[in-house]
Amino acid sequence: MASHRTAWILLLLLLCGLSCPVVLSVHMESGGSGLEESGDGGLLGGGRVKRGWVWNQFFVVEEYTGTEPLYVGKIHSDSDEGDGSIKYTISGEGAGTIFLIDELTGDIHATERLDREQKTFYTLRAQARDRQTGRLLEPESEFVIKVQDINDSEPRFLGGPYIGSVAELSPIGTSVMQVMASDADDPTYGSSARVVYSVLEGEQHFTVDSKTGVIRTAVANLDRETQDRYEVVVRATDMAGQLGGLSGSTTVTIVITDVNDNPPRFPQKMYQFSVAESAPVGMLIGKVKAEDSDVGENTDMTYQVKDEEGLGAFRVTTDSNTQEALISVQKPLNFEAQNVHTLVVEALNKFADPRFVDLGAFRDQAIVRVSVLDVDEPPEFQLPDGLMEVQEDAAVGSVVGVVSALDPDAANRPVRYAIDHSADLEQIFSIDPQTGAVVTTQVLDRETAGWHNITVLAMEADNHTQVSRKPFRIRILDVNDNPPELATPYEAAVCEDAKPGQLIQTISVVDPDEPQSGHRFYFTLAPEGSSNHRFSLLDVEGNSLEGSRKHNDMKRPLVYTHIKLNPSVSLPTTTS
Template identity: 85%
Template sequence: MAKGLQGFSWTMLLLFCAIQELGSWAVHTAVEGPGLGQPGDPALLAGGRVKRGWVWNQFFVVEEYTGTEPLYVGKIHSDSDEGDGSIKYTISGEGAGTIFLIDEITGDIHATERLDREQKTFYTLRAQARDRQTDQLLEPESEFIIKVQDINDSEPRFLEGPYIGSVAELSPIGTSVMQVMASDADDPTYGSSARVVYSVLEGEQHFTVDSKTGVIRTAVADLDRETQDRYEVVIRATDMAGQLGGLSGSTTVTIVVTDVNDNPPRFPQKMYQFSIVETAPVGTAIGRVKAEDSDVGENTDMTYQVKDEEGVEMFKVTTDSNTQEAVITVQKPLDYESKKVHTVVVEALNKFVDPRFVDLGTFRDQTIVRVSVLDVDEPPEFRPPSNLMEVQEDARVGSVVGVVTALDPDTANHPVRYAIDRSTDSERIFDIDAKTGAIVTGKVLDRETAGWHNITVLAMEADNHSQVSRASLRIRILDVNDNPPELATPYEAAVCEDAKPGQLIQTISVVDRDEPQSGHHFYFTLAPEATNNHHFSLLDIQDNTAAVHTQRVGFNRQEQDVYLLPILVVDSGPPALSSTGTLTIRVCGCDSNGAIQSCNSTAYVVSATLSPGALIALLVCVLILVVLVLLILTLKRHHKSHLTSEDDEDMRDNVIKYNDEGGGEQDTEAYDMSALRSLYDFSEIKGGDGGGGPGDGGPGRNPASELHALPQWVQSPDLDFSVFRDYICRKVEQADEDLSVPPYDSFQTYAFEGSDSPVPSLSSINTWSSSSEQDFSYLRGWGPRFRQLAALYAGRRGEEDSEES
């Protein structure tokens, strides 16, 4: 092989020399400074032939050389070489001295290592020719290339694996699945080493591959996911265009068959059986059934429904979205005694149906569900469930109001016992027969007190009182005419003294506690004792009201100021009941417009008859009175503020501040003083010499004239007031000496009675003589009654002093 390559190189060298001689290959050598072959060379400008300095070509070396000897690459040669060995050839650049070696004398280049084009395609080197003696360049350095020639040493590779594709089941033939691509490291521009073709190595029964593009397609139309949901297909890539001797590589492609909704749901069983107690409440789950579907994903989503009429009424089917199960629940109360077994037809169907596969068969399935009802011991049931009874209020105690009936719904049909829930009838107005259920009255009824009664009746099994049921019963008390009609209010009317005959005085109405079904109808007439009445008349208006009119001309309240008119009222029964009411009529004085001004000795004012002018005048008077009261209160407060000392807190124990002056002389009118006169002896009290004192009304006025209602004390020989006199005098003197004390309205009452008093005595005020220099202005502001007491005591002390002197 080495000899062949060497021959090939020499052939290429001879061909190069021939082309050079023909002038078709121009090699420009580099020289320092202007020289031969450079632009601007005189020889080139003159059109002369350029001297060729190098005899060489572009070298080639085959990759993957496996020989034991170095591989000959090529030869470099200078025209100045005469073969005497005076020229030394050297190379530099990529791989020089390691991969490539040159013979310094002959210029032959050899490759010493195994080359791989897939790692490096070419090498760039530079060649020099030097004088062996002087080591000077004989010619300029020149560059040459050694290309590594490709051989088919790399197989195709699938670099993007592993490959996973998918295709829907039942897809038609030729449906594209995916594309694979192999890469060859050989030189695609040299020969067919890199030309790759594809083929199916395994799985060709179901899939094909395009030899040029690598696109995988379905080869059959009956791919069924439920039969096989994935395929492992081996694809092979071969270079050299598939010719003999080409290299190949393979990869495995996983093809997943995706699901389509081509399978209907199917119940594993054609019948299911469940049981449930008859007392199960509505909404209780009975059981679950599930239809199976060979599909996957949303293609298995189902809906369930009840198909038979009986099942639709009694049961309900829903779908559990998590498990895709049918949940059967109770929709109507069950009854073992009515029906022991129920048969329900349940249908399952796909929620999402692919219209392409409907023709494959029906996409629904049915099954039968048998529901057995279990018997339970149930409490009695009231029949019929009527809850309204009526009884008249005059029914005697023990009268039957009605009968309730309850039966045991179980097949055993146990006897039933009855009772009344006393929490609803604590007063025991009604009783019930424990065996028959007859409800009777236990007390006297009164519709006007309670027109309705709500009680709860209990029904229980005779041998098992825990099985009890309840029924609410409403009892209406029917009305009986047992209450007479009465006047609606205690009517009072007024009539003017100058009233004319036929004038309407009062319209009256009545009330009746009864409520007859036909409604009330009342009749009015004057009572028999008023048949001789010639002053007033009564007219029945026939609408359950009556009108009272005058029957004479004018009235005189001096002769008679009040008239009592008895009126008889009768209802329509039965039986008819009646009552007598009295209308009070007052004779009043009226103005010219007929407005009442006064009745008897007290003003009798009827606001409805006041004229607008009278109302305005009354309001103005009230307003003026309020203003005057406020003004007086303001002046009084201002006057007291000047009299009050700054040290109001320096109180004396014998004087207190008391702002109420009392009612004065009006108190004698408001109270009966005869009771007080019987306790004391009153004597004529003569006044002073006209000097007057506090409360005597002024100079020259006799205080005794104002004290006719005051009690007088009778001096008994065995009574000694000296103890009281001395005690009070000391207290008053202490108060008189203190000038900072302001005048007060009253003295403090001292509970000092002295020692060994034979009879109860009252504390007295300090004595004043008529000629005393004590200033009675100090007592201004006292109430009228207190001034009278002070003057009285001063008069008595004056008389005692004159007697003692």
Template identity: 85%
Template sequence: MAKGLQGFSWTMLLLLCAIQELGSWAVHTAAEGPGLGQPGDPALLVSGRVKRGWVWNQFFVVEEYTGTEPLYVGKIHSDSDEGDGSIKYTISGEGAGTIFLIDEITGDIHATERLDREQKTFYTLRAQARDRQTDQLLEPESEFIIKVQDINDSEPRFLEGPYIGSVAELSPVGTSVMQVMASDADDPTYGSSARVVYSVLEGEQHFTVDSKTGVIRTAVADLDRETQDRYEVVIRATDMAGQLGGLSGSTTVTIVVTDVNDNPPRFPQKMYQFSIVETAPVGTAIGRVKAEDSDVGENTDMTYQMKDEEGVEMFKVTTDSNTQEAVITVQKPLDYESKKVHTVVVEALNKFVDPRFVDLGTFRDQTIVRVSVLDVDEPPEFRPPSNLMEVQEDAQVGSVVGVVTALDPDTANHPVRYAIDRSTDTERIFDIDANTGAIVTGKVLDRETAGWHNITVLAMEADNHSQVSRASLRIRILDVNDNPPELATPYEAAVCEDAKPGQLIQTISVVDRDEPQGGHRFYFTLPPEATNSHHFSLLDIKDNTAAVHTQRVGFNRQEQDVYLLPILVVDSGPPPLSSTGTLTIRICGCDSNGAIQSCNSTAYAMSATLSPGALIALLVCVLILIVLVLLILTLKRHHKSHLTSEDDEDMRDNVIKYNDEGGGEQDTEAYDMSALRSLYDFSEIKGGDGGGGLGEGGPSGNPASERHALPQWVQSPDLDFSVFRDYICRKVEQADEDLSVPPYDSFQTYAFEGSDSPVLSLSSINTWSSSSEQDFSYLGAWGPRFRQLAALYAGRRGEEDSEES
């Protein structure tokens, strides 16, 4: 084939060269004379002859020349050339001197190299005609183009491969699959070298290709993915429009057949068998079945359902989304004794159905599932399942409350024994007959103590106590009238001395621990011993309450301040029960508005005159006063502590009062009293101007120097008590003028042990005749009053001492 192409190329080359020579000759003969003739030139129009300087036509060179001699391209010629060799022709530009050579005398141009149009389609050069002697340009320099002429040397190529397409199975004939395209590097404007046509080399039984566009289409309508899911189709592209001698190229196209849901699910078996114990709880999985689908992807998704009534009632089927299996579970408790084998129908359906194939057949399949129930040893069952019994509270011990019945559900039907779970009846109020199941009372019942009892009854096989069942039993204790009515509270009432007849004193209500079915109905009356009472009357209001009224004009609490009124209450039975309660009535003094002022009982008067809110308010006020007093005392002591020097010490904070019998002189041996006596200096008290002044300042001296100016209680016959009197008076005046010092609510007195004790003294503390002159300034405004009391007490003690003497 290569030799044929080479011969064809040479034939075309010779033909082109001949055409070129003929054109050059025609132009050269028509263009005689100097100058370049142009179409429309007036000279050409007048004489029919064009004079031009350069004479040549367009130059062509055939690509892929394989000859041994340089390839003649063409000739440049000037019409001024006389043929005597005086003109020298030269060229310059692309490839001049290398690819293209020119004969300087004749102007012939030859190509010395093999050219490729697919690499470069043309070359631009310039021609010069010079005087050989002077090298002067005889003609203006002119540009010309050498075109590389195409030959069919490039085959079509599929540049976008590899190609992969897809088409759905069962697609109709002519369904477009994909498009392929080949490109040819030859010149599409010259000849048919680049005109490509397509054809199928392999796979033409199933696919076709459009010769011009390269679109691949289905050739048949029975493509089945389940039979073959892909095809390898070879497509050929040929140039020269498919004529003989054209070049060609090919590519392989992979066509994938995609799935459609054209296959129904199918069970591999027509029957499946499973077994399960009868005690399996609801929700237990029995087994799994799976239908197969030859489709792929979501077309294999399916759902399952029960088709028969028995299967829907006893079992439940669900779909495992991961494995697409049907999971059969228990939906209702099984019983071997009732039915040993269950036969159900399970149906599989496609989840996604393609409507195009609905008419092709049913997209579902069915299978039979047999479930065998296995027998197990079951505990007894209570029948019937009633859990409520009733018994009256006055039932005798051993009375039958009710009977429970349990049977062995197994075929063997073992005997059943009964018992009571004692954790639910710790007090053993009830017993049960182990053989018959009769429940009897074990103790005396009392509805008022416990109206309901919840117990658990056990039923077990006689020879296998591990097979046990439990039943909760509620026992209601029915009420009988065994409790008399009683007054709701211990009633107490108050009535004014000036009360009028018919005045309401108290409304009486009662309580009854019994709960009769018809409700309570109580009757009120006065017992015979109170019927003749002319002081009070009792009125039954008929709504289970009664009212007590006064029946006389006025009362005298000096004669009788409390009346006890017995009240008889009777219920409606049966049998009727009664009790007597007492109403306490107090006679009180009232104001003009009828408000109680006081009764003979102080506690009752307080409760009658003061409401709970008033009592609370009074207590709050008292607490506030106590807090204020304590706060003021604290501030006062804090104020005095700043006035006291660190070296001084108040005797009142260091001497303890004691009321027991002293030891006389022995007390001085137990305590060193010299330290206390040294705190006071009588020279300060007695010093000054003799007018009762204290220290150097007299009555108006520095209070800080007078703070401890208390007398030492020395028994001396010449002691002048006027000193103490003046001192105390001055202190009292200071306390009365100091408004910041409140009165003290309590006080303590201190005294010193004297030199000895008077005869028949009961204490080692000095007598009150001297203590009456103490400093009571710390009592503030209460000082004068207490001083008087101290003096009075000292006088009485002196009289007593003289009488004893």
């Protein structure tokens, strides 16, 4: 019997080697002698078995498409004598539905198509019972049926949609992004889940690392202005890319981001504007704009006046919102002085990339011609200070001064003059409407009014609405036309015991005239008093207009002298 059992074991081993899913079943006698199973599933020779069940792992190939149930393996008890007295049953996952067992032989078949990607193994329990009594002949034992993988799942990209970006003009090999595909097949069994990557579409511009799925640039001349995005199709193939492997693909959108590699460009090289010569300082006369094929802040630019024949008559500023150059008046314009101004306006990148700035390539220039339009302007006065002088003794009709005004326009129309008598109510002066000669119409008196103000109007002869106004000040020059006068009436008194040489009275005089060099006054006694030798006059030193001002702060000149008794004369005691 021992040799018979050994031969049966070798036959089963041979069958297992030929067909892996076949169970290794060892028939053992109830006495328990025979082979025992090692911890790793091997068989150990010698000794008694430690249990009545013997089998290797059970396998069933997934996706079986045959018409007959698929044989999985056999469970067997060493107490089975082959007489049909033992009934084999199973319980657990799929028992009675997915897996059926032959009660007599213990053969197990799979009745359904299994998918390892849904369930990788099933855990069941085996029972061996006496067919008559139902008594368990062996302890219930657990076993596992593993679903064996086949390459039935293609790689799938689960992270899509993929959108990456890379700056234009990036060097070859610049990393863009990484894609990853997963394969539901068993990664521990063969190469079914070993994925490699390749580029199906877009390989002219991009590559993909076959192992990591990292996408990189394949060229260095990616230009956003030419093409701003690419659709790259990446394929993932299992079986390490070998023939017969399954594959899946995904589309990767790669956006080319902008760098400031383009200069501003004026769409035309010359612009023309016109402005009236009367335009106020700060007035906007026109806009120009350079174009930049970049995007975002790379289109920001500034403008400046590079050269101008008009010597700063205009200024250029930048509108930060529209990126336009705003040309405005900076100085008053004059058609007669210069009727055409030529400016060279320069546009520059505000945020120029130093990698691309060379030889001034990131700027452009345009010529701007500004025509100044003539405006009918009122006459302009030629006397800047507006001061005239005339002596107070000038006869009526004397010329005080001549006013001159010219028409600044190219037509040079004749000018007519008038005095605005709303400001000169006394009408002391008049003006010749053609020559502009200002003459007196009344007698002048400096002591009454030393200054006069008049406003002269200059207007075009055929258009009195074109009028200019200019105030003039007329100073009346003094002449010595007033005699000195006593400052106040004087009455002197002297005591009879006055001593010779005693001061009796100090008198002062005033003169309303104001000569440039000052007056010099001389005092003498009147003829009727000159025969009286009892009194004399003492002239005060410095008795001039300037000297009097040092002693008096009156508006009219004041000078004075002293009256004294003669030292050699005695007054009569009866004279007072």
